[in-house]
Amino acid sequence: MKRAIIAIIVIGAALVGMFMILNKNKKKVEAETAVVAEKNAAVAVRIDTARTEAMNLAYQANGTFMPKQEVTVAAETGGRVVRVLVDEGSRVGAGQTLAVVEGDKLNVNVSNAQAAYDIAQSNLQRYQSALTTGGVTQAQVDQMRLQFENAKNNLKSAKLTAGDVTIKTSVSGIVNSRKIEPGAYVSPGTPAFDIVNVSTLKLRVNVDEKNVATLRVGQTVEVLASVYSDKKFTGRITFIAPKSDGSLNFPVEIEIANNPNNDLRAGMYGTAVFGGSGTASALVIPRTAFVGSISDNKVFVLRNGKAIETKVQSGRSFGDLIEITSGLQAGDQVITSGQINLLDQTAVEVIK
Structure with missing residues (x-):
């Protein structure tokens, strides 16, 4: 009996000891976890x-050079292209003939209009002579005069149309693209040549709201071209947008006079420098x-x-x-x- 009681006491003491050890370890783990959690809470x-x-007060904005003038010259009348007088890269002046379109059909129209004009003129003269003798009335003479005026206008229109057999450019520049060849048939409005004038170019850049307030139309701006690290160009501000885009940037357009060699080309990457070097x-x-x-x-x-x-x-x-x-x-x-x-x-x- 004594042995049983002693065994129970020993087992109980062992259980109490184990419980105290586990409880102590639990508190230690919780304390360490709290420290880690507090540390991990920091971002x-x-x-x-x-x-x-x-x-440096200089503010830079980047953009791409664009030609000041770029025109697509189209045929004004239909017909077969007889001659093309310029090639790609040719320099042309305003009013210069670039190509010739066959005008036989147009010349026939002029001949027919000329014949109708001659007949109307002869009839008017005959009726005016007959009016003095009482052979015709004034109303008949007026009717004949109207026919004569219509014939004269038709002749003028036919001659103007016949003059359009040549394709001419309205601007000076360089032929960037030739779209027709001899023997091709063109209709009115068919694109024939792209003419680009690079004697003056435009650089369009975006300037943020903090810097645009210091800019004025007509202000001189230094312009750099990425391909010419040793050259500087001078531009003039010609346009400042009155409204910003979604990023609060304002489009600004700068006009640059090209050098005599036309080193600047449309499509090159350019940089505008605002604010000087202070x-x-x-x-x-x-x-x-x-x-x-x-x-x-x-x-x-x-x-x-x-x-x-x-x-x-x-x-x-x-x-x-x-x-x-x-x-x-x-x-x-x-x-x-x-x-x-x-x-x-x-x-x-x-x-x-």
Whole structure:
């Protein structure tokens, strides 16, 4: 009996000991888990510092050169092409004949109209003579005069149409494309030549709202071409859009006089440089610090291990850096990545 009681006491003591050990281990695990959970609650971010720098005031915008004049010359009458007088690459002047279309049928029309005119003129003279003798009435003479005027107008129209057998250009430039060959048949309106004038070109660029306010029509602008690193061109602003696009950019058009060798060609990549070469001191932060678009003017500032949502006022754009005119001070640390996971007062952990 004694042995049974002792055994029960020993087993009970063992169970109590095991329970105490397990309970202690449980508290330790819970404490460690809480530490890990607290650490994992912090959002990983990268930061940069708002700083005052001497910034180059020049603002660059890119675009593609376009010809100031580009015209497709078409045939005005139908017929068979007899001769083509220019090739692709030929320089042509306004009013120059580019091709000749067969005009036999048109000449027949002129002959018929001339014959009708001669008959109407003879009849009018005969009726006017007969009016003096009373052989015809004034109304008959007036009717004959109307027929004569119609015949004269028809003859004039036929001659004008016959003159259209030549295809001429209305602008000066270079033949960029020839679309007809001798022997081909053309109808009225058939495209025959593309004429491009590159003595003057246009460069169309987009300027953001912060910089467009400093631009004026007629202002001189330095223009660079990517293929000519050693050459600079001068342009003049001819158009500033009164309305921005969806990205708050304003289309600006610049006119550039080509050099005597016509080095600039339509389709080349160009850069307009606005603002000259001066510098100014500005408080700047990286473009990536902004939440959403720059126009939203919202950033997160790191303070005491937390992300603080801050409203700022952005200024000029300097490439990857944006000027801040209010809302931040030099030395403030702004979050530049990880903002998608942040709300105001979110705990953060800075990574490098």
